[in-house]
Amino acid sequence: MTGRTPLPSTTALRVFLAVARLGSTARAAAAVNLTQSAVSKQVQALEDHLGVALFERGPAGLKPTEAGVLYRPYAEAAVEQMERGARRLAERAAAARPIRLHMLAIVGERWLMQRFPSFAQSHPEIDVQFTNFVSAEETEEPDLDICHGAGPWPGKEAHYLFGREVALVAAPALLERMGGFTRPADIQKMTLLQHFQMPAFWAEFTEAQGLRGAVPAHTVRYGYYSVIIRAAMAGLGVALTPRCFVTEELASGALVNPLGLSFDSASGCWLILQPGEREPGMEALVSWLLDEARLFETAAGTTALRQRAG
Numbered sequence: 001m002t003g004r005t006p007l008p009s010t011t012a013l014r015v016f017l018a019v020a021r022l023g024s025t026a027r028a029a030a031a032v033n034l035t036q037s038a039v040s041k042q043v044q045a046l047e048d049h050l051g052v053a054l055f056e057r058g059p060a061g062l063k064p065t066e067a068g069v070l071y072r073p074y075a076e077a078a079v080e081q082m083e084r085g086a087r088r089l090a091e092r093a094a095a096a097r098p099i100r101l102h103m104l105a106i107v108g109e110r111w112l113m114q115r116f117p118s119f120a121q122s123h124p125e126i127d128v129q130f131t132n133f134v135s136a137e138e139t140e141e142p143d144l145d146i147c148h149g150a151g152p153w154p155g156k157e158a159h160y161l162f163g164r165e166v167a168l169v170a171a172p173a174l175l176e177r178m179g180g181f182t183r184p185a186d187i188q189k190m191t192l193l194q195h196f197q198m199p200a201f202w203a204e205f206t207e208a209q210g211l212r213g214a215v216p217a218h219t220v221r222y223g224y225y226s227v228i229i230r231a232a233m234a235g236l237g238v239a240l241t242p243r244c245f246v247t248e249e250l251a252s253g254a255l256v257n258p259l260g261l262s263f264d265s266a267s268g269c270w271l272i273l274q275p276g277e278r279e280p281g282m283e284a285l286v287s288w289l290l291d292e293a294r295l296f297e298t299a300a301g302t303t304a305l306r307q308r309a310g
Contacts (some may be wrong), residue, residue, distance in 0.1 A: 003167065003245055005230060006026040008045075008046055008049050008050075009032075010079065010082055010256055011032075011042060011077050011150060012043075012045060012046045012049075013046075013078055014032055015028060015032055015034070015039050015042040015043060015046075016042075016046055016054060016068075016071075016072075016169070017045060017072070017075055017076060017079065018032050018039075018053075018076055019039065019062055020054075020064050020068060020072055023060060023061035023063060024061045024062060025039045025040050025043070025062070028174075034074050042124070043055065044053065050067070050071070051064070051198055052067040052104035053065050053068075053183075054067060054068035054071065055068065073092060084184070090257065093152060097127070097281075098127040098128070098129045099127065099128050099129065099143045099144065099282060100130065100131065100142040100144070101128055101130050101142060101143065101144045101145075101285075102130075102142035102144070102145070102146070102147075103130065103131075103132055103133050103144045103145070103146035103147075104132060104146060104147065104148060104225075104269070105132040105225070105226060106124070106224065106225035106226055106245055107146050107269060108130065108132060109177065110160060110226075110244075110245045111162075111244075111292075111296060112146075116128075119288050122244065123281070123284055123285075125281070126281040126284065126285060128285065137149065137242065143273065143274075143282065144271060144272070144273050144282075144285070144286070144289075145269070145271070145273070146161065146269060146271055146272075146289075147269070147270060147272055148163065148198065148267060148268070148269055149267055149268075149270060150266045150267045150268075151270065153270075153272055154273050155275075156273065156274065157272070157273050157274065157275040158270050158272050159271045159273070159286075159290055159293075159295070160268055160269075160270055160295040161268065161269045161270060161271055161289075161290075161293035162242075162244050162268065162269055162293050162296055162300065163244055163245070163265075163267075163269040164242075164264050164265050164266075164268040165240065165242065165243045165244070165262055165264055165265075165300075166201055166204070166205070166240050166242055166243065166262060166263055166264075166265045167240070167241065167242075167243040167246065167250075167257050167261070167262040167265075168187065168205065168238060168239075168257060168261040169229075169232055169233040169238065169239050169240075169241060169246055169249070169255040169257055170190070170232060170238040170239070170255065170256060170258060171234065171254070171255060171256075172235075172253065172256050174190075174235040174236075174237070174238070175256070175258060179270065181258040181259065181268065182259075182261075184209040184211060184259065184261060185214065186209075186210060187205075187211075187214070187216060187238060188211075188214050189217050190216055190217060190237060191216065191217060191218040191219070191234060191236065191237030191238070192216035192218070192219045192220070192237055192238060192240075193220055193222065193228045193231050193232055193237040193238065193239040194219050194220070194221050194222070194228075194239075194240070195221070195224075195225060195228060195241075196221040196223055197292045198240075198267070200265075200266070200267065201240040201265065202240065203214070204263055204266070205240055205261075205263055206263050208263035209261065209263075218237075220236070220237060225241060225242075225245060229241065229245070229249065229255075230240060230245060231256055233249065233254050238258075242265075242269075243262060243300060244258075244296065244297065247300055271286070271290070271293075273286065295302065
C-alpha cells in the first residue's frame with residue numbers, strides 16, 4: 001500500500017467491526033442491516049484492500065487474526081471520528097435553521113422583546129424568526145407558539161407561562177365621569193372593552209363577583225390587547241385584561257383597578273410545541289422562555305400585592 005491508496009469505505013469498516021465483535025457474518029449482517037452475502041463481500045474487499053487476512057475460522061466462529069487485532073482500534077477510531085464529524089455537522093445545520101416563533105402581539109410587546117436581547121447575545125448562533133400572524137395558506141407550522149387559552153392541546157407539548165390573573169382596569173377620569181365605582185355591580189353601567197378572542201372573561205368575572213347574568217351597558221370588541229389598553233387609558237370603557245400586561249399603567253396611575261377587582265381565569269398564555277427530542281438550539285430557547293416566564297409571573301404577582309397594599 002502507498003499513501004495514495006484510497007481509504008476503505010465506512011461500510012467496510014462498520015462490517016469489519018461488527019464481525020469482530022459478534023464473531024459471525026450472520027449476526028453482523030443483522031447488526032449492520034445487510035445480507036450475510038454482502039457482509040462477506042465487504043470483509044473480503046477490505047482484506048484485499050489491506051493485503052492481509054483479518055479473520056480466521058475457529059470452533060466458536062470467526063475471530064480476528066493478529067492483523068485483525070492490530071487493525072481493529074484504528075478502524076474503531078476512524079468510525080468514531082466520522083460519526084463525531086457527522087454529529088457536529090448536523091448540530092451546525094440545526095443551529096443554522098431558523099426557529100419560527102409565533103406569538104400574540106401583546107406577548108411580544110409587553111414581555112418578550114424587552115428580554116430577548118439577552119438571549120440573542122448569549123446565543124448568536126441561534127436564528128429566531130418572529131411572527132404574530134399565520135395565514136390559512138401557511139404550509140409550514142411554527143416551531144413554537146405562544147398562545148392564549150385553557151387547553152388541552154392534543155398531540156402537543158404545552159407549558160403554562162403567565163397571564164391567568166385578570167384584573168378590571170379603567171381610566172380614573174372615566175370612573176369620575178360615571179359617578180364613581182363603589183361596588184362590583186357598577187360595571188353594568190360601563191362600556192366593556194373586550195378582546196374578541198377572550199369573551200369568556202366577562203362570564204368568569206361576573207361568576208367570581210356573584211353577578212351571574214349581568215350584562216355591561218355596551219360592548220366594544222377589539223383584536224389586539226395593546227389597542228384595548230390604549231382605549232381604556234383614553235376613557236372609552238373598562239377592560240378585563242391579564243394583570244401582567246398592565247403593570248406599568250397601574251403603577252403610573254394611567255389605569256386603576258377599581259376595588260381591586262380581579263379573578264383567576266381558566267385561560268392563560270401557554271408555550272406550545274411538538275413533543276419529542278429537541279435540537280440543541282430549540283432546547284436552549286425553550287428553557288430560556290420558561291425561565292423568563294417564571295421570573296415574569298413572580299414579579300407581576302409581587303407588583304400586584306404592592307399595588308393592592310398601596
